[in-house]
Amino acid sequence: MVTAIRKTDRIITGYRDHCHPLALGDSPTRVMAELYGKTTGTSKGKGGSMHFFDKSRNLFGGHGIVGGQIGLGAGIAFADWYRGEAHVTLCMFGDGAARQGILHETFNMAMTWKLPVIFIVENNQYAMGTSVARTSNVHDLHRLGESYDMPGVAVDGMRCEAVHEAIANACEHVRGGNGPILLDIQTCRCKATA
Numbered sequence: 001m002v003t004a005i006r007k008t009d010r011i012i013t014g015y016r017d018h019c020h021p022l023a024l025g026d027s028p029t030r031v032m033a034e035l036y037g038k039t040t041g042t043s044k045g046k047g048g049s050m051h052f053f054d055k056s057r058n059l060f061g062g063h064g065i066v067g068g069q070i071g072l073g074a075g076i077a078f079a080d081w082y083r084g085e086a087h088v089t090l091c092m093f094g095d096g097a098a099r100q101g102i103l104h105e106t107f108n109m110a111m112t113w114k115l116p117v118i119f120i121v122e123n124n125q126y127a128m129g130t131s132v133a134r135t136s137n138v139h140d141l142h143r144l145g146e147s148y149d150m151p152g153v154a155v156d157g158m159r160c161e162a163v164h165e166a167i168a169n170a171c172e173h174v175r176g177g178n179g180p181i182l183l184d185i186q187t188c189r190c191k192a193t194a
């Protein structure tokens, strides 16, 4: 993902956030220090495991409230759009978070205002132990934006080239002023049934 974006683009994610600072160039020493609550950590020890923030790398968290980052991500994109800055926000969340009500209000406003945001479901088929199949009648998560006319694409998350290509295409779409796009990046090849 990081190979397809600009350094000035913004990233916001859920609570599984240890890899993001590393991918953005932070050192393992600082990441480990954060996990131990040390002032030498990425977020000065105040964030801990679920709340990695790094202003210098445009990492806006790390959020422990499942789905909370969906609205915040659109808010960051709104701020950039309002200031006339051409950044893209990559807003990541799990397949469980995708079932939160905030997704629908956010998708509606983000499409209405054509905000520069890529919504990314990290789809591992389970909200911790609860399978996609048990939480909804709709299992193709890339279709969740259809009622807002938001385009959606399913991506093989086990192939880094496919992820790079999908993010690069999505960035082009968003930078072209077309508004948000939803990527259902699948990190599990099996289909969860129970």
Ligand SMILES: Cc1ncc(C[n+]2csc(CCOP(=O)(O)OP(=O)(O)O)c2C)c(N)n1
Binding pocket: 014, 016, 064, 065, 066, 067, 093, 094, 095, 096, 097, 098, 122, 124, 126, 127, 128, 129
């Ligand atoms: C608003 C809210 N409800 C419930 C929880 C408890 N909780 C923590 S993780 C989780 C499941 C999240 O599932 P998903 O978004 O698919 O993430 P993954 O399982 O892939 O980490 C839940 C329900 C929470 N942190 N916040």
